[in-house]
Amino acid sequence: MGEHNRLTEGLRAYRLIAGMWIRSAMTYRVSFGVTVFGNLLVTGLDFVAILLMFSQVDSLGGWTLPEVTFLYGLSVTAFGITDLVFGSMDVLGARMRDGSFDTLLVRPAPVLAQVGADHFALRRLGRITQGALVLGWALVSVDVVWTPAKVLLVPVMLVSGAAIFGAVFVAGAAFQFLAQDAAEVQSAFTYGGTTLLQYPPTVFGKDLVRGVTFMLPLAFVNWVPGTYVLGRPYPLGLPQWAAFTPPLVAVACCALAGLAWRAGLRSYRSTGS
Amino acid sequence: MGSARLYAAVAAGGFRRYATYRVATAAGVFTNTVFGLILVYTYLALWDERPHLGGYDQTQAVTYVWLGQCLYATLAIQGGGVEKDLMARIRTGEIAIDLYRPADLQLWWLASDLGRALFQTLGRGVIPFAFGALFFPMALPADVSTWVAFLVALLLAMVVSFGIRYLAALSMFWLMDGTGVNQALMVLGVFCSGMTLPLNAFPGALGDVVRVLPWAAQLQMPADVLMGETAPLGAYAFQAVWAVVLLWAGRLLQSAATRRVVVQGG
Numbered sequence: 001m002g003e004h005n006r007l008t009e010g011l012r013a014y015r016l017i018a019g020m021w022i023r024s025a026m027t028y029r030v031s032f033g034v035t036v037f038g039n040l041l042v043t044g045l046d047f048v049a050i051l052l053m054f055s056q057v058d059s060l061g062g063w064t065l066p067e068v069t070f071l072y073g074l075s076v077t078a079f080g081i082t083d084l085v086f087g088s089m090d091v092l093g094a095r096m097r098d099g100s101f102d103t104l105l106v107r108p109a110p111v112l113a114q115v116g117a118d119h120f121a122l123r124r125l126g127r128i129t130q131g132a133l134v135l136g137w138a139l140v141s142v143d144v145v146w147t148p149a150k151v152l153l154v155p156v157m158l159v160s161g162a163a164i165f166g167a168v169f170v171a172g173a174a175f176q177f178l179a180q181d182a183a184e185v186q187s188a189f190t191y192g193g194t195t196l197l198q199y200p201p202t203v204f205g206k207d208l209v210r211g212v213t214f215m216l217p218l219a220f221v222n223w224v225p226g227t228y229v230l231g232r233p234y235p236l237g238l239p240q241w242a243a244f245t246p247p248l249v250a251v252a253c254c255a256l257a258g259l260a261w262r263a264g265l266r267s268y269r270s271t272g273s
Numbered sequence: 274m275g276s277a278r279l280y281a282a283v284a285a286g287g288f289r290r291y292a293t294y295r296v297a298t299a300a301g302v303f304t305n306t307v308f309g310l311i312l313v314y315t316y317l318a319l320w321d322e323r324p325h326l327g328g329y330d331q332t333q334a335v336t337y338v339w340l341g342q343c344l345y346a347t348l349a350i351q352g353g354g355v356e357k358d359l360m361a362r363i364r365t366g367e368i369a370i371d372l373y374r375p376a377d378l379q380l381w382w383l384a385s386d387l388g389r390a391l392f393q394t395l396g397r398g399v400i401p402f403a404f405g406a407l408f409f410p411m412a413l414p415a416d417v418s419t420w421v422a423f424l425v426a427l428l429l430a431m432v433v434s435f436g437i438r439y440l441a442a443l444s445m446f447w448l449m450d451g452t453g454v455n456q457a458l459m460v461l462g463v464f465c466s467g468m469t470l471p472l473n474a475f476p477g478a479l480g481d482v483v484r485v486l487p488w489a490a491q492l493q494m495p496a497d498v499l500m501g502e503t504a505p506l507g508a509y510a511f512q513a514v515w516a517v518v519l520l521w522a523g524r525l526l527q528s529a530a531t532r533r534v535v536v537q538g539g
Contacts, residue, residue, distance in 0.1 A: 031450070038456040045460060049469035053315075055476045057322040060315070181296035188304040196311050203318040208310070 006110060013109035017117035025122055032123065039126025043080075046198060047072060047134055061202035066141040067230055068200060073135025074154075074222040075197035078161030079190075080128035085162075086169040088119040090183040093176045102270050112261060115173065142230060150229045153243070160246035161221035167253035168193060168216070174257070174264035180271075193218045201227075201235040209235050220249040279376060280384040287355065287388025291396070298396045301346060305401040309342040313409060327474030332412040333500050337471050339405030340496050343398035344427070347390045348434040348491045350466050352458040355386040356438035360454075363445040372531060379523055383435050390431045412500050419498075422505040426495040429512035433490040436519025437462075443523065446530035466492045473497075487515040 025032050050072060054065045063071075092115055095101040104114045144150065172186030179185070193212075201209050201223045213219040213236060227234050228243030291298075316334045320326055329337065344350070359382055362368045371378055405411060414420060441454050448454065463469060465488035472483050472493045483489060490512040497503040 031452070035452055035456075038453060041460055042456060045463055045469065048464065052470050052475065053319050056326055056474065057319060059322065061318045179296055179300070181294060182300035184297065184300035184304045188300075188307040192304070192307045192311060195308070199311075199315050199318075204311075204314045208314070 010110040010113035014113040014117045017114060018120035021117070021120040022122050035123040036126045036129075039123045040130045041126075043076070043127040044130050046195060047076075047130070050198065061200040063200040063202065063232075066138055066143070067232075068198070069134055070138035070142050070230065071200060071222050071226055072198040073131055073138045074157055074161060074226060075194050076131030077128060077135050078131075078158050078221055079165050079194040080124065080131045081158070081162035082165035082169060083127055083190075084122075084124040086116050086166055086173075087121065087124055088117075089115060089169050089173040090176075090186055091119055092173050093180050093183045096176065096180045096268075097271060099271055101268075105268075111265060112170070144230060153225055153229060157222060157225050157246060160250040163250035164218065164221050164246070164253050165190065165193070167250070167257035168218075170254075170257040171260045174260040177264035177268050189216065193221075197222050206236075213238075217249050217253065220246045276376070280380055283376075283381055283384040284388035284391070287385035288392045289388075291389050291392040301397045302400045305342040305345060305397065306404050309339055309401050309405055312338045312341070313405070327471050328502065329471065329473070329500075330412070332410045333502070334471070335405065335409045336411040336413065336500060337496050339402050339409070339411065340499065341468055341492055342405070343394070343402040344430070344492055344495070345468070346393040346397045347427075348430055348466070349390075349438060350434075350462045350468055350491065352438065352441075352455055352462060354389055354435070354438055355382055356442035356458075359439070359442040360445045360451045363442070364449060364451075369534060372534065378531075379439065379520065379527060382439060383432070383520075386435045386438075387431055390434075394427075414499065414501060419501060423495055423499040426498040426505065426508055426512065429509060429516060430491045430495050432516045433487055433512055433519060436516055436523060437487060439523045440519065440526060443526045443530050446533055461488065465489070468492065471496070487519060490515050 050065075050068060053060060054068075058064070060068060092101070095104070095115075095118075104111055104118075107114065139154070168189050169186070172189060175185065176183065193216075196204070196212065197218060201219070209219065209223075213224070219235065223235055224238060225243045225246055228240065234240070234242065313335055316338055317331060320329070320331045320334045324330065326334075346353075349356075359368075362371065371381070374381070406413065414423075438458065441458050442451075444454050445451055465472075465483050465486050467483075467489070472480065472489055474480075475483055484493070494503070494508040494512055498505050498508050
């Protein structure tokens with residue numbers, strides 16, 4: 001019962017803080033519209049890079065443009081959802097350095113919810129929009145015989161993918177308790193992770209694919225379930241049922257990230273400033 | 274001679290300021306190495322399909338990737354150099370203090386940015402580049418003169434990069450909010466500098482356009498000089514023309530902007 005209360009309390013705090021930031025952004029509506037559009041452009045750059053590459057070749061690592069687009073759309077949309085919810089986690093280090101993190105600790109609301117909603121930026125809808133548009137195009141242009149299992153797997157992938165990325169964000173935030181000035185390490189795993197997943201697994205070295213399958217299981221965001229949908233050989237010769245494990249992987253990742261966050265929070269020592 | 278000492282001191286200040294953040298620098302090194310790894314594999318796959326794309330072989334494409342990661346922070350390709358400070362000073366009005374200093378505003382900020390760029394090259398660029406050279410076959414020159422020629426091209430690239438960002442920062446005198454300008458800097462910088470794909474691999478007319486824009490002076494020119502793909506003198510001429518045009522435009526805009534400054538009393 002206690003856990004349940006903390007969760008509802010956390011969601012409520014999150015909603016209130018996020019609402020405050022949305023209201024402040026909405027004060028200048030035109031500016032908000034422009035930043036959403038700008039966000040769409042900025043996040044679309046990596047897709048332009050893929051289009052540029054395919055203007056020169058017909059396949060990359062043996063994958064066609066619609067197939068790569070499918071991976072891209074899944075990775076970016078899932079990441080976009082996480083980025084909307086937890087995207088401001090990287091200001092945590094700055095808050096610890098300037099001492100304003102201490103004020104979050106004394107407020108009667110779960111710290112993780114406060115940190116997640118800190119500087120909540122609705123403009124990040126730009127990335128989700130861009131990812132969803134690309135995914136939509138991919139879904140109609142890939143050469144796939146759609147079965148009910150495949151159709152159902154797509155939303156499952158998005159939700160579990162967002163949860164896996166969420167775990168990476170929270171674990172990265174927990175790491176900031178150790179290294180207060182190292183927000184960029186977090187970007188290497190979050191932004192780096194989503195960039196990696198935009199390309200087919202066949203492009204990368206075996207060891208790198210092993211690493212992001214068994215150590216940091218990003219491969220379950222789109223590579224593993226995606227190969228099932230596209231009817232491609234599995235990376236690392238995984239069994240076919242592995243395509244349906246992303247929800248389990250997501251739950252395990254979130255549990256581990258939650259533990260890391262608690263350990264990090266317990267080890268926090270104020271700078272005193 | 275006194276003023277040369279002054280600007281050297283300003284540059285040293287810029288260097289030291291960024292050197293203070295050691296953990297952040299180490300984190301940046303790690304991030305650039307990770308992104309370099311991802312890009313290298315995609316480039317290798319691309320050059321596997323299309324050998325000699327853009328006139329590069331695979332080792333040259335790999336070299337280009339790691340040079341990009343090395344110069345990413347140096348040239349503030351996404352923005353994030355001294356123009357951030359300058360924008361903040363314009364917004365808050367602290368720029369008025371800079372204006373009555375007995376020093377040239379543009380040279381002051383250029384010196385500071387060169388100091389920053391030098392630190393970013395040494396602190397943040399060298400290690401990812403060395404990592405790349407250690408684990409991937411790269412097309413590096415064996416003779417010292419090519420490396421010297423590359424360093425000259427790099428210095429000119431730093432000046433061109435500053436020229437672009439200085440113009441962007443001065444726009445704050447009219448706009449008062451840098452969000453849009455910063456986003457434009459980011460999009461143009463990443464795309465037109467060739468961070469996504471070498472500019473000589475861009476297709477058709479698009480390629481012709483991006484290769485004459487000032488951003489081509491930043492990563493493409495130093496890379497081509499390093500790998501012996503272009504004659505240094507031609508590259509220098511291209512970079513120098515853009516440097517002069519941008520700095521001159523900066524001067525014009527600066528004098529127009531400073532006429533607008535109203536110092537509030539109180």
